[in-house]
Amino acid sequence: MDPSAQSAPKPPRLAAPVAALIGVLAVAIALAAGHLVAGFVGPSASPFLAVGNTAIDLTPLQLKDFAVRTFGTYDKLVLLGGMGLVLLGAAVVAGLLSRRSPLPGSIMAGALGLLGVAAVLARPDSGQLSVLAPIASLVAGIAVFRWLHSRALVRRGDASPEGRRTFLVALGATAVGAGVAGVLGQVLGNRIDVEGSRSAIGEIKPTTPAAPIPAGADFANQGTPSFITPNADFYRVDTALSVPRLRAEDWKLRIHGMVDREMTLSYDDLRSRDLVERTITMTCVSNEVGGPYVSTSNFTGVLLRDVLMEAGVKSGADQLFGTSSDGWTAGSPVDVVMEAERGALLALGMNGEPLPVEHGFPVRMVVPGLYGYISATKWLVDLELTTFDAKQSYWIDRGWGRLGPIKTMSRIDSPKGLSRVRSSGKTTVSGVAWAQPTGIAKVEVRTDGGPWQDATLAADVGNSTWRMWKVELDLAAGGHTVECRATDKSGFVQPQARVAPIPDGATGWHSAFFTVEK
Known part of the structure; x- marks a missing residue:
């Protein structure tokens, strides 16, 4: 054996805490870069949110049911927190595997980046430019990981105060850059002034008000809820990790499929029609016996039956397939929606004000007597007359019941x-x-x-x-x-x-x- 080879020095090795910190900062800058680019191309393109939404879509029914039962309306927060912990763990592992060479960490960063790309491409609400966000995340993560790794090796060879200072500056700059990019991405993602649009609408006044709630409609002083649920207390169960942001002045509803005349309606088109107010109790199918997911509001909107009659529903159409701006879908039985006494609405308001953003602003569907998963599409942008055999909506595709009448x-x-x-x-x-x-x-x-x-x-x-x-x-x-x-x-x-x-x-x-x- 060659003695010189025997005595060759081993490659320098980073301290474990330093290596782990490099992995964590690289993941942070990757997420921040993706979030920043998503601020320009669309919030749903943020890799973190896209992976979260895809996880929701792929989660088995039993696990989703468990999450709603256990965490209630905090289920999404728990999901995001869990994802954050998984990413943190992956970042630490990537750093520890790369104490001698940046290659293992680079491979892990590339794998996580490709997962983000796949998640964004799978989203139904992603535009053509959305893939730029996960690509930016991938490139930034690998580049920063390798850069910090090289700076750490240089610092290891230079134990002087100046060498330590240079490395600490690199770490600090990365952390600050991740924070700034993340905040800027959030600001850009919220640049659509939904709150301003909603405020400009003012009070929603029905042409035909609901009958006044009679005295003695509740026993709130003896333990029941108030008869009308305040908007802030109305239950919310949906799949949206980030609430869609639509301005009323930009909103359009397309009605098509098995109809005599395709229609495209604006918010002003709906508001200029006769507005009907209905007192309606909504119930979520996820409600356990004795559960909280039931609330009542005075909803104001346009009778859906009247709009569909204008479009002309063709014979054989048995499903009204509604699509949200984020791609979520629900299919309602046409015969139920078309019942005159049912009073299904394209709702614009709740309790005298425009719909809250988290409850579907600008427009949502409300069909009395049906669980929300097949009847209550929020952020509604598309209605297609079709058949149950031709198309399956989000939850039906996952094995839930097709008709969903509310049970006594x-x-x-x-x-x-x-x-x-x-x-x-x-x-x-x-x-x-x-x-x-x-x-x-x-x-x-x-x-x-x-x-x-x-x-x-x-x-x-x-x-x-x-x-x-x-x-x-x-x-x-x-x-x-x-x-x-x-x-x-x-x-x-x-x-x-x-x-x-x-x-x-x-x-x-x-x-x-x-x-x-x-």
């Missing part, structure tokens, strides 16, 4: 489960029931498996809204289990059998166990 349901709101109630006399139990569009005729309550007794119903506002109830129970001190069940106006009784929300809505009696203290 009731819920106990007060007392809360596992609570302790101080009572010197009778105990008030209250809640809500819904059976859109049939309406609620009766709610019954029983205690500890005993006989059913009728609850007192609040004023009846309409068949497409929820109905509050309460009952006074003479309960002894100690623990009690109370159950409720509703009967709709057709005579159908809420079934006892527990069925999970997916694929077409939960069933079962809601119960609450609480302790009475005398």
